[in-house]
Amino acid sequence: MPHQPTLSLKDAVAVVTGAAGGIGGALALSLARRGCQLALADYKAEPLAETAAAARACGVSVSEHVFDVADAAAIANLPAAVEARHAGTNILVNCAGVALGGTFAQLSLEEFEWLFQINFWSVVRMTKAFLPLLERAAQAQIVNISSVFGLIGPPGQSAYAASKFAVRGFSEVLRHELDLAGKNIGVTVVHPGGVRTGIAKNARLAAALPKADAERMEGQWEKLLRDSPESVAETIVAGVARREKRILCGADATRIDVIQRLMPVRYWDLFRKKVLPKGK
Amino acid sequence: MAQLPTLSLSGVVAVVTGAGGGLGTAIALNLARRGCHLALTDFKPELLAPTAAAARSCGVTVSEHVFDISDPAAIATFPDAVQAQHGGVAVLVNCAGVALAGSFEQVSLEEFAWLFDINFWSVVRMTKAFLPLLKQASQAQIVNLSSIFGLVGTGGQVAYSASKFAIRSVSESLHQEFEVSCPHIGVTSVHPAGVRTPIARNTRVAAGMPQEAVDRDLWERPLTDPPEVAAETIVNALIHRKKRVLVGKLAVMADIVQRITPAHYSAVFRRAMGGRPPKDKQD
Numbered sequence: 189m190p191h192q193p194t195l196s197l198k199d200a201v202a203v204v205t206g207a208a209g210g211i212g213g214a215l216a217l218s219l220a221r222r223g224c225q226l227a228l229a230d231y232k233a234e235p236l237a238e239t240a241a242a243a244r245a246c247g248v249s250v251s252e253h254v255f256d257v258a259d260a261a262a263i264a265n266l267p268a269a270v271e272a273r274h275a276g277t278n279i280l281v282n283c284a285g286v287a288l289g290g291t292f293a294q295l296s297l298e299e300f301e302w303l304f305q306i307n308f309w310s311v312v313r314m315t316k317a318f319l320p321l322l323e324r325a326a327q328a329q330i331v332n333i334s335s336v337f338g339l340i341g342p343p344g345q346s347a348y349a350a351s352k353f354a355v356r357g358f359s360e361v362l363r364h365e366l367d368l369a370g371k372n373i374g375v376t377v378v379h380p381g382g383v384r385t386g387i388a389k390n391a392r393l394a395a396a397l398p399k400a401d402a403e404r405m406e407g408q409w410e411k412l413l414r415d416s417p418e419s420v421a422e423t424i425v426a427g428v429a430r431r432e433k434r435i436l437c438g439a440d441a442t443r444i445d446v447i448q449r450l451m452p453v454r455y456w457d458l459f460r461k462k463v464l465p466k467g468k
Numbered sequence: 469m470a471q472l473p474t475l476s477l478s479g480v481v482a483v484v485t486g487a488g489g490g491l492g493t494a495i496a497l498n499l500a501r502r503g504c505h506l507a508l509t510d511f512k513p514e515l516l517a518p519t520a521a522a523a524r525s526c527g528v529t530v531s532e533h534v535f536d537i538s539d540p541a542a543i544a545t546f547p548d549a550v551q552a553q554h555g556g557v558a559v560l561v562n563c564a565g566v567a568l569a570g571s572f573e574q575v576s577l578e579e580f581a582w583l584f585d586i587n588f589w590s591v592v593r594m595t596k597a598f599l600p601l602l603k604q605a606s607q608a609q610i611v612n613l614s615s616i617f618g619l620v621g622t623g624g625q626v627a628y629s630a631s632k633f634a635i636r637s638v639s640e641s642l643h644q645e646f647e648v649s650c651p652h653i654g655v656t657s658v659h660p661a662g663v664r665t666p667i668a669r670n671t672r673v674a675a676g677m678p679q680e681a682v683d684r685d686l687w688e689r690p691l692t693d694p695p696e697v698a699a700e701t702i703v704n705a706l707i708h709r710k711k712r713v714l715v716g717k718l719a720v721m722a723d724i725v726q727r728i729t730p731a732h733y734s735a736v737f738r739r740a741m742g743g744r745p746p747k748d749k750q751d
Contacts, residue, residue: 260577291645291649292595292596292599292638292641292642292645293599293645293649297540297592297593297596300592301589308630308634309581312577312580312630313577315572316572316577319572319573337637338637340640341636341637341638341639341640341641341644342641342644343641343644343645343647343648344641344645345641346637346638346641346642346645349637349638349640349641350588350592350634350635350637350638350641351634352637353633353634353636353637354588354630354631354633354634354637355630356621356633357617357618357621357629357630357631357632357633357634358621358626358629358630358633359621360620360621360629360734361572361621361622361623361624361625361626361629361630362572362626363734364621364622364623364734365571365572365573365623365624365626367734368623369571432731433731433732434730434731445730449727449728449730450727452712452723452727453711453712456640456643456644460644
């Protein structure tokens, strides 16, 4: 199938969730440098203002929208606010996400659902809310940030991986539907590997997780977060402009993908030693 | 990793959700024939009773639990009821599931959430609820019904696919966690395709889907394989503590194609089904 036409980022309008920092912040700046107008969303007002100021320095128009992405009503109101400021939307980047430390046995159902509200339902709700605006654009792209844990389900990440698998399944169906309907909207699903963001440091810890385990786990995951958000954002934005369907980026993502495709049942045998403490 | 020992089903207790029809019924009866006691649940008592009666005729103890699987409070009290009647649980089969017809544009957020409560949250809640009992068994296995649509996502299955991808992921994470924390519990991820169950006939139609697009006969046409054959494959996978089982030729094919071309499999399927790509997209 031929690619959809290349997406011109200059003077396009992009909505980015989770834009206060990490990959979301870096994506916003990468888009701004290419002349893309921005509607930035995050629940943290101050760091969002910093991202917005840095983006404005690139000479693009930037609006800030401070709300909790787990709030369904706030999402429903966002398209009107964005349209008032920017007259349309070409790109929707669903980047907001959180992590949750603890095994399935340690996670409470409330903690599991809290993560799903942010990582999964926000993607579904944002997409639903912005589809009408995206359909009106000449060319549009939805960019959903899954994870390498949308490719494999590691221990200690049951809620996070389930949310990222769900984002992937959702994105793959949506892409197929929009394509079948001959729509102007493409869907990119991104599987970043280890990126140096605040996600591990800011992870919520299951109330039942012992402190010592939490510190050990954070240290182990931190070690795997090696690539800079800026370099990953460049890869993602270049891929989005090319309307790529699937982007692997960040440390180990390609390797993880190849291994799970070759060994969908036994992949963890190859990764176990890197993550689990010695002697286990 | 050491392979878990073969599970002996005779005399152990299995909990099966969605046991009132389709694969749930076929799995329940297959387990009963192997001497497995059953705690069966479904939200329709008139469907559950015949399954239970057929299972009892195999000489095993069967309890019936009628509740809506999307009700967290009902799930939370379920283990005590099973414990009281059976004294333990070795096998948990999360089979209850529904389908929802309509494209993402046609499906409302409420309908999407309704499907997730039944298909996904029931698996999380049931697993959470029964983990303490499964930990007490000498050997235990959790069997989660994902789908071919937990491997690939194709048009018209947006909520269903997302829920089945999420179930697959939970099964994988749990299996890897249990290797360390509960080495006697295994998890089997099941991916059936083309099994003759009532799922298409009972599909909820999104309120936003035009009535003329509703064609239950068409939806049912690919569902040709007998549920009894699928159940035999699934129960064998459970006995042998398999991590993953693909049920049906379509599931095997879909798995291969998505592993070869993860970003473009839908175009491959469309050509294989003889469908033509939209006119302006032909290459």
